[in-house]
Amino acid sequence: MTERPFTLDPVEWAAWLPTVDAATATPEQLAALDKSPASARTSPYFLTLAHDVEALAQRSPLFNAVMYASGGLPRAERELATVAVSYINGCVYCASVHARRFSELTKKPEIIQRLYDEGLGTALEPRHRAIVDYAEKLTRAPDAATGADLAALRAAGLTDPEIVDLTHAIAMFAWANRLMLTLGEPVDAIRSGE
Amino acid sequence: MTASTDVIDALAGIEPGSPTAALRERRPDFVRYTQGSHDVLLAPADPAGVSLAERALIALRVATIERSDALADHYRAQLRAVLGDGDAPAVGTPRLQAVLDHVERVTTAPRTATKAHLDDLRTHGLSPRDIVTIAQLVAFVSYQVRVAVGLRLLAEEARA
Numbered sequence: 001m002t003e004r005p006f007t008l009d010p011v012e013w014a015a016w017l018p019t020v021d022a023a024t025a026t027p028e029q030l031a032a033l034d035k036s037p038a039s040a041r042t043s044p045y046f047l048t049l050a051h052d053v054e055a056l057a058q059r060s061p062l063f064n065a066v067m068y069a070s071g072g073l074p075r076a077e078r079e080l081a082t083v084a085v086s087y088i089n090g091c092v093y094c095a096s097v098h099a100r101r102f103s104e105l106t107k108k109p110e111i112i113q114r115l116y117d118e119g120l121g122t123a124l125e126p127r128h129r130a131i132v133d134y135a136e137k138l139t140r141a142p143d144a145a146t147g148a149d150l151a152a153l154r155a156a157g158l159t160d161p162e163i164v165d166l167t168h169a170i171a172m173f174a175w176a177n178r179l180m181l182t183l184g185e186p187v188d189a190i191r192s193g194e
Numbered sequence: 195m196t197a198s199t200d201v202i203d204a205l206a207g208i209e210p211g212s213p214t215a216a217l218r219e220r221r222p223d224f225v226r227y228t229q230g231s232h233d234v235l236l237a238p239a240d241p242a243g244v245s246l247a248e249r250a251l252i253a254l255r256v257a258t259i260e261r262s263d264a265l266a267d268h269y270r271a272q273l274r275a276v277l278g279d280g281d282a283p284a285v286g287t288p289r290l291q292a293v294l295d296h297v298e299r300v301t302t303a304p305r306t307a308t309k310a311h312l313d314d315l316r317t318h319g320l321s322p323r324d325i326v327t328i329a330q331l332v333a334f335v336s337y338q339v340r341v342a343v344g345l346r347l348l349a350e351e352a353r354a
Contacts (some may be wrong), residue, residue, distance in 0.1 A: 015324040016309040047240045051323040054234040055330040062227035069221065090305035143261040145352075150347050160348065164217050167344030168224055171337040178333035182300045182307035183326065 004092045005115045007107055010189040011096040017183065019047035032057040033065075048183050063176070066168045073158075073165035077131055081166055082134040083112060084120060085173035093186040094153035094177055130156035131166060138170045200225065202338070203234050205264045207347040214349040228341065235331045236272060243324035246276045248290070249331060252297050256335040259301045265339055289318040293328060300332040 004011075020029055022041040029050045033040040040046035049056045067078055079102035086094035099116075099173065103109035114122045118130055130153050137145050153163055202225070208214045238248050244252075250273035257265035292315055299307055311348055315325050 016312050017325060023344040048326060049330070050321075051321075052330055054229065054238050054240075054332075055327065058227050058230040058234055059330070059334075061223060062231060065221065065223035065227065069223065072220070138340045138344065145347060147347055147351055150351060158276050159221055160213075160217055163344070163348065164221065164224075165342060168221075171340035171344070175333040175337040175341050178300050178304045178336055179329055181304040182329050183311075183312075186294050 004186055006087060006092055006095050006099075008099050008103060008112060008116075009096065010100070011093050011186045012189050013045050013180065013184050014187045015044040015184040017048055017051070019044050020050040022047065025050060026053070028053045028057070032060065035060040044184065045180065049179070059175075066165075066172045069165075071161075073162040073169070076102050077127065078163075078165065078169040079105065080111075080128060081131050081135045081169045082173045082176075083115070084132045084163060085139050085170055086177055087115065087120065088136060088139045089173070089177040089181065091180050092178040094173065094180050096186075098138050104119075115169045126156045127158070130158065134166060135170045138167070139174065200229055201268065202228060202342055202345060205262075205268065205338075205342040206349050208345060208349050212349065215343060217348065218345070228338070231334050232338065235327070235334055236241040242327065243319070243321055244327050244331075247273065248293070249327075250276050252293070252328060252331050253335050255294060255297050255330050256301050257339065259298065260336065260339045262339045262342065265335070265342065269335075289320075292318045293320070296328065297332050300329060301336060 022030070022033070025033070030041075032053050033046055033050055033056075036046045036049075039044070041062075046056070049059070067082075068075065080097045082098045083095050083102060086092075086098065095118075099109075099112040102112060111124070111128070115124075120136055124132060134149055134153055137149050150163065153166070158166065202343070203215070203218075206214070208218065236253065237246060237343060241249070250269055254269035256271055257269050296307075296311060296315060312325055315328075316322075320328075320331065
């Protein structure tokens, strides 16, 4: 268990398992890594996931679609949802990455900083409030979600396609946080930036 | 494995041609790779050190912990289908107990996982690949539960 604080600064991640060596990886592993972010061939996280190449080859295009597909829920709001999920699950690394993406997109790092300082109940604009509330409900107690939770999203102005995107972003971080938290740990960044 | 059935549609009660089906069609990659992840985690081309029965059992355990009756039924049926081939998981062995303890930890309290837990799995004969597979499977079902809930709410509302 980590006592490391949530941060907007870059954090790195160290693997607990021996990682795949990109120099000796199979063609299938290289193909799956190349569907992942550009840094995947040197990333301990992706070089860990490359051990199960079939799973990585499906997951990377899914992750990319959920976080980056055009239209639908604005990207910054997907990032906000993933920060809320990562905060609840305790994934300091994931929260750092996506807090910085949210801040780059909105130019408002103070929103995440306040969420870190005051918790999920911090004052938020109505759309952000509804997104964070739904992220909390689906993360902590998916079996307790009801039509009232959808109504709250609609009242804040979210459309049906946006709700589909939000649901997938929240769910994707139930997945991402569990990989990041159970296959390695955050470590201090050696260099700043990515 | 019934590859022609979309598991999320079945779990969420999404009928072909319904408004919720149309919503899903907006995002074909979500549909394709969610189903694809399910298929390669439950029925991979090469299961390596985690048998098909163990995979179905792990997924059933996650669905049960997450209190998703529909998903638990799905994986119970999957387990029965696999056991029809006579490939029963060795229930009660230290190896399977260590795996199921880890499954529960990754599902309910992933932040409490440590390197020592992975080292323990390795002493039971699990390879790095097997440990990654188990993490992917647990994390995928955690994702699948939440997607199914959100889409089921939309489908129920559209029918109301």
